[in-house]
Amino acid sequence: MSDQAQAGSRYDVADRAARSWGERLTSWESILALLLVAVFVVNGLLSPYFLDLFNLSDATFNFSEKALVALPMALLVLVREIDLSVAATIALASLAMGLCAEAGAGTPVLILVGLCVGLVCGTANGLLVTAVGLPSIVVTIGTMSLFRGIAQVVLGDQAVTKYPSGLGAIGQGYLVDMPPVPLSFALFLAAAAVAAVVLHRTALGRQLYAIGNNPVAARFSGVPVDRIRFGLFAVTGLVSGLAAVLLTGRIGSTRPNIAMGWELEIVTMVVLGGVSIAGGAGTVGGVVLAVFVLGFATFGLSLVNVPGIVINILLGVLLVAAIAVPVVAGRLMGRAPTRD
Amino acid sequence: MLASTAKPAPEAPALVVRGLSKRFGGVQALDGVDLTLCAGETMALIGENGAGKSTLVKILTGIHAADAGTVSVFGRPFAARSPRDAWAAGITAIHQETVMFDELSVAENVFMGHMPLTPRGLVDWGTMRAATAELLDRLDADVEPDTPLKRLGVAQKHLVEIARALSHDARIVIMDEPTAALSAREIDDLFRIVGQLKAEGRAVVFISHKFDEIFRVADRWTCLRDGRHVGEGAIADVTEADLVRLMVGRSIDQVFPKQDVPIGDVVLEVEGLSNATEFADVSFSLRRGEILGLYGLVGAGRSEAMQALFGLTRPTRGSVRIDGAAVTIRSPADAVAAGMAYVPEDRQVQGAVLPMGIRENLTLAGIAAGPLARFLSRDRELATTRRFGGRLAVKAATWDQRLRELSGGNQQKVVIAKWLAMEPRILILDEPTKGIDVGSKAAVHAFMSELAAQGLAIVLVSSELPEVLGMSDTVLVMHEGRIVKRLPRAQATPEAVVTAATGGGHA
Numbered sequence: 004m005s006d007q008a009q010a011g012s013r014y015d016v017a018d019r020a021a022r023s024w025g026e027r028l029t030s031w032e033s034i035l036a037l038l039l040v041a042v043f044v045v046n047g048l049l050s051p052y053f054l055d056l057f058n059l060s061d062a063t064f065n066f067s068e069k070a071l072v073a074l075p076m077a078l079l080v081l082v083r084e085i086d087l088s089v090a091a092t093i094a095l096a097s098l099a100m101g102l103c104a105e106a107g108a109g110t111p112v113l114i115l116v117g118l119c120v121g122l123v124c125g126t127a128n129g130l131l132v133t134a135v136g137l138p139s140i141v142v143t144i145g146t147m148s149l150f151r152g153i154a155q156v157v158l159g160d161q162a163v164t165k166y167p168s169g170l171g172a173i174g175q176g177y178l179v180d181m182p183p184v185p186l187s188f189a190l191f192l193a194a195a196a197v198a199a200v201v202l203h204r205t206a207l208g209r210q211l212y213a214i215g216n217n218p219v220a221a222r223f224s225g226v227p228v229d230r231i232r233f234g235l236f237a238v239t240g241l242v243s244g245l246a247a248v249l250l251t252g253r254i255g256s257t258r259p260n261i262a263m264g265w266e267l268e269i270v271t272m273v274v275l276g277g278v279s280i281a282g283g284a285g286t287v288g289g290v291v292l293a294v295f296v297l298g299f300a301t302f303g304l305s306l307v308n309v310p311g312i313v314i315n316i317l318l319g320v321l322l323v324a325a326i327a328v329p330v331v332a333g334r335l336m337g338r339a340p341t342r343d
Numbered sequence: 344m345l346a347s348t349a350k351p352a353p354e355a356p357a358l359v360v361r362g363l364s365k366r367f368g369g370v371q372a373l374d375g376v377d378l379t380l381c382a383g384e385t386m387a388l389i390g391e392n393g394a395g396k397s398t399l400v401k402i403l404t405g406i407h408a409a410d411a412g413t414v415s416v417f418g419r420p421f422a423a424r425s426p427r428d429a430w431a432a433g434i435t436a437i438h439q440e441t442v443m444f445d446e447l448s449v450a451e452n453v454f455m456g457h458m459p460l461t462p463r464g465l466v467d468w469g470t471m472r473a474a475t476a477e478l479l480d481r482l483d484a485d486v487e488p489d490t491p492l493k494r495l496g497v498a499q500k501h502l503v504e505i506a507r508a509l510s511h512d513a514r515i516v517i518m519d520e521p522t523a524a525l526s527a528r529e530i531d532d533l534f535r536i537v538g539q540l541k542a543e544g545r546a547v548v549f550i551s552h553k554f555d556e557i558f559r560v561a562d563r564w565t566c567l568r569d570g571r572h573v574g575e576g577a578i579a580d581v582t583e584a585d586l587v588r589l590m591v592g593r594s595i596d597q598v599f600p601k602q603d604v605p606i607g608d609v610v611l612e613v614e615g616l617s618n619a620t621e622f623a624d625v626s627f628s629l630r631r632g633e634i635l636g637l638y639g640l641v642g643a644g645r646s647e648a649m650q651a652l653f654g655l656t657r658p659t660r661g662s663v664r665i666d667g668a669a670v671t672i673r674s675p676a677d678a679v680a681a682g683m684a685y686v687p688e689d690r691q692v693q694g695a696v697l698p699m700g701i702r703e704n705l706t707l708a709g710i711a712a713g714p715l716a717r718f719l720s721r722d723r724e725l726a727t728t729r730r731f732g733g734r735l736a737v738k739a740a741t742w743d744q745r746l747r748e749l750s751g752g753n754q755q756k757v758v759i760a761k762w763l764a765m766e767p768r769i770l771i772l773d774e775p776t777k778g779i780d781v782g783s784k785a786a787v788h789a790f791m792s793e794l795a796a797q798g799l800a801i802v803l804v805s806s807e808l809p810e811v812l813g814m815s816d817t818v819l820v821m822h823e824g825r826i827v828k829r830l831p832r833a834q835a836t837p838e839a840v841v842t843a844a845t846g847g848g849h850a
Binding site: 014016017019020069127141158181204206208209210213216217219220221222223224225226227231284 | 675739
């Protein structure tokens with residue numbers, strides 16, 4: 004039998020599936036986009052100050068650092084891993100910067116120190132997960148306590164506040180003054196663009212999906228599963244270091260409880276963004292939308308003087324509802340939810 | 344019928360199976376099987392891998408439901424919908440790989456699912472321990488009820504499983520290759536226990552590939568082939584050769600076409616490949632255009648050796664040469680770079696990424712072989728997918744269709760196409776037609792033949808005798824981790840291959 008005889012393909016196979024408008028509209032990203040519109044409309048009605056360009060741009064300061072870390076975290080969750088030590092990594096990196104600042108280091112050195120400490124923390128996590136073969140949730144709960152513990156022991160109840168003004172310019176500065184675009188927000192947008200291209204357009208991105216959907220088959224297909232996982236942990240550490248630089252510069256101090264509890268806020272962004280906690284599904288666009296929904300909802304509620312604790316309750320309800328509604332609706336309509 | 348003439352039956356036979364059929368997708372696993380088993384006798388159930396033995400056991404133990412046919416146990420109709428129903432009817436199976444709870448104690452394992460309770464509804468530990476000790480005592484087992492199961496050896500775990508069977512007062516005990524992991528002395532112990540069970544009037548179904556054991560322990564035999572009942576009788580009336588012929592008997596040449604093609608130069612040489620436990624001293628060479636069949640029973644170490652060759656696991660020893668030059672293979676990526684491709688045995692777990700589309704699966708090996716930071720081109724991917732998917736006649740609605748939605752045969756075609764797209768020089772196919780429908784099977788076979796004609800060197804790992812004999816230019820037989828026989832096509836008779844695979848033929 005010749006090649007051609009077989010290729011006279013007995014079956015007609017279409018190149019791609021036709022995607023109906025109904026499917027597009029019920030995709031997770033569409034739901035998030037609607038949610039974001041709702042957040043803007045409701046907050047705009049609640050407070051006349053919400054839809055102010057300067058207020059909105061100010062609001063991004065409060066979530067851009069977390070949002071930056073949410074991007075590599077999304078890739079980790081996509082390959083069935085997680086890093087719960089990110090907030091502690093930020094604390095440790097900020098501590099190292101503080102010690103160097105007290106020793107008289109300038110802004111460029113401080114930035115380098117922050118990034119390096121983050122990278123070292125991420126590398127340690129990556130080695131424990133891939134070389135030693137421990138589950139990442141256990142490893143990073145451990146290193147979370149370890150990194151945070153070091154920061155707390157060294158600082159005690161003290162705080163480092165002697166930072167050079169150059170660092171403040173990075174944490175509080177604007178890339179463009181009009182329209183006002185904070186540097187941290189610009190970094191987040193740039194990082195999101197890079198993450199989107201990597202995940203959705205490159206060979207690495209495809210391999211991330213393959214690992215997340217079936218790590219065994221990926222390995223059997225020649226995908227360097229452990230090398231990729233290790234790399235993701237290292238990048239997550241590095242980006243946490245960057246977040247530490249921005250945060251330390253913005254608030255101008257390092258306290259033992261800096262970035263406390265951020266790991267869960269970051270994971271919340273990822274999960275609300277539609278990245279399956281079981282791995283293998285999710286988009287960068289979804290995570291970016293979730294960042295905006297969470298960030299602007301929080302900002303709008305605080306504008307109308309809702310206490311922080313109540314905001315937490317509302318966001319918790321939002322998260323559970325956002326995840327439960329499509330599942331329940333899908334079951335009612337007799338089909339699987341679109342988000343897996 | 345034979346049963347009723349063999350003994351004057353004082354009561355209904357322990358087990359009567361009539362016309363049992365079961366279909367899995369495109370595969371007819373059982374096709375009108377009959378079986379009769381009397382109390383106090385041991386029946387050897389024999390057949391090749393895939394003949395339907397395991398399916399029959401799973402129906403009798405309530406794991407699968409039959410499509411058609413009847414089963415009666417001691418004269419009562421039986422239709423188990425769960426393992427619990429099977430226990431209640433008095434049927435218990437002891438499996439090849441013991442399925443138990445390693446972290447729990449022996450007593451908890453024995454009584455899992457039916458623990459004795461105190462009047463207040465709590466576990467009655469005293470009664471449970473005492474009952475376990477009594478059961479173990481009956482088996483002469485030197486095991487304490489409180490010992491955690493994980494501290495026991497394989498043989499002792501088997502004893503615990505038998506104790507579990509007895510705790511259900513099982514009147515029919517099915518043993519599925521119970522001796523696979525046992526030493527000679529432990530096998531003697533097991534056979535003594537089988538004798539004891541028989542003496543107590545229980546019926547035993549004994550599944551084994553080892554003829555010496557069958558002749559030692561069984562009273563009667565039933566043979567299955569391709570899901571059909573092909574014979575039964577008393578063990579005393581048959582020889583090993585008779586049984587082998589019945590197990591394999593069929594005209595093989597018509598089913599599997601391997602074209603005669605010129606065999607070229609040696610491409611792959613494997614020398615002394617070994618690891619700690621699963622295979623030892625595996626050596627062979629493979630030529631262009633040759634299909635090398637690797638036959639053996641389940642657990643003979645074939646897949647393990649091939650996975651080490653492909654860089655998925657580290658062998659402790661051994662060397663590999665390709666085109667005469669030594670190569671070091673530490674990862675699948677190294678193997679791919681050396682021109683090798685491996686279609687794994689477990690399609691659903693190792694081969695296919697089920698939630699992803701055909702295009703994404705088919706191009707995965709190629710994508711993994713290139714640099715990470717490369718941009719993908721949908722058009723190029725589609726071209727590859729159309730070419731290789733079309734070549735294997737993959738049947739689907741669109742190339743984006745998820746593999747989960749395809750039939751087993753089409754999934755396998757996609758997995759094979761993934762590797763062909765790499766244009767390998769050495770193709771290792773591990774059970775390439777396991778569990779796929781007859782049509783896809785024929786397509787895969789025809790395709791293998793075509794690839795060999797184009798000069799590809801192929802290793803075919805298969806437990807299916809007709810496939811190995813029909814497709815291979817040379818047959819290697821593995822037994823307990825070693826290659827025990829090398830047979831050119833002309834000498835590879837079913838009898839010779841099965842005898843070598845079951846560890847016979849040394850005498």
